[in-house]
Amino acid sequence: xxxxxxxxxxxxxxxxxxxxxxxxxxxxxxxxxxxxxxxxxxxxxxxxxxxxxxxxxxxxxxxxxxxxxxxxxxxxxxxxxxxxxxxxxxxxxxxxxxxxxxxxxxxxxxxxxxxxxxxxxxxxxxxxxxxxxxxxxxxxxxxxxxxxxxxxxxxxxxxxxxxxxxxxxxxxxxxxxxxxxxxxxxxxxxxxxxxxxxxxxxxxxxxxx
Numbered sequence: 001x002x003x004x005x006x007x008x009x010x011x012x013x014x015x016x017x018x019x020x021x022x023x024x025x026x027x028x029x030x031x032x033x034x035x036x037x038x039x040x041x042x043x044x045x046x047x048x049x050x051x052x053x054x055x056x057x058x059x060x061x062x063x064x065x066x067x068x069x070x071x072x073x074x075x076x077x078x079x080x081x082x083x084x085x086x087x088x089x090x091x092x093x094x095x096x097x098x099x100x101x102x103x104x105x106x107x108x109x110x111x112x113x114x115x116x117x118x119x120x121x122x123x124x125x126x127x128x129x130x131x132x133x134x135x136x137x138x139x140x141x142x143x144x145x146x147x148x149x150x151x152x153x154x155x156x157x158x159x160x161x162x163x164x165x166x167x168x169x170x171x172x173x174x175x176x177x178x179x180x181x182x183x184x185x186x187x188x189x190x191x192x193x194x195x196x197x198x199x200x201x202x203x204x205x206x207x208x209x
Contacts, residue, residue: 004078004151004154004155004158005076005077005078005151006077006078006079006080006155007077007078007079007080008080009050009051009079009080009081010080010081010082010083012051013050013051013054013065013066013081013082014051014054014055014057014058014059014065014066015054015058015063015064015065015066023085023086024085024086024087024110025087025110026110026111027111027163028084028111028112028113028163028165029111029112029163029165029169030111030112030113030165030169030170030171031112031113031114031115031156031159031160031165031169031170031171032090032091032108032112032113032114032115032171032172032173032176033115033117033152033156033170033171033172033173033184033188033190033193034068034090034114034115034116034117034172034173034183034184035116035117035118035119035120035121035183035184035185035188036048036053036071036116036117036118036119036120037120037183037185038120039119039120039125039137039141041127041129041135041137042137042138043138043140043141044120044125044137044138044139044140044141044142045074045119045140045141046073046074046118046119046120046141048071048073048118048119049071049073049079049118050066050068050071050079050081053066053067053068053071053081053116054066054081057089063089065082065086065089066081066082066088066089067082067088067089067090067114067116068081068082068088068090068114068115068116069081069082069083069084069088069113069114069115070113070114070115070116070155071115071116071117071118072115072116072117072118072148072151072152072155073118073148074118074119074141074144074145074147074148075145075147075148076145076147076148076150076151077151078151078155082114084113087106087109087110088109088113088114089109090108090109090112090114090116090173091108091109091112091114091173091176091179092105092106092108092109093105093108093178093179095178100177100178102177102178105178108176108179112171112176113159113163115152115155115156115159117144117148117152117184117188118148119141119144119148119185120137120142120185121142121143121144121184121185121186121187121188122142122182122185122186122187123139123142123186123187124136124139125137125139125142142185142187143187143188144188152193153193153196153197153200154200156170156193156197157197157200157201157204160197160201161201161204167194167195167197167198167201168194170190170193170194170197171190172184172188172190175190
């Protein structure tokens, strides 16, 4: 997994010049997995990039910067989009009284790195057409591509080793307390990801002994 293809695009991202002073507070404790939930209506393949995702976050949603630290494309290319030292806007929840004891809903943003896998990993997806009707998207690319999966596993292994993160703290967006979502999609195998990360981490440690 040391042959990962990573492209640093941080300086090219909307809001990129702003984020260098907005450092996160608190330790990095885990990795959150997301999907972009946007695909081409005729092919089912995602055309998203870090640029297009951040453009939406900054220009349409009014965020200071994009929400994800890494975006993994279908061809296995990993785009490093937001500095790891900056908290991403990826899993914040409204909890003003801190009833969940999650730093008023900002725990996941402050302490988890965000990896977005470009795609929409569900069957029978639909989109709203110009006619106002909802149309079925072909059931193609409803799971990460092989290259994409390898890249996600390799990236998460590196992040876990860098920050001493346990495999159980690699979680899908839907697994984060307080978050009501299907992200990263019903067809994204989160247990399989954790198992692959654990196995590869163990193998690397055994080889180093």
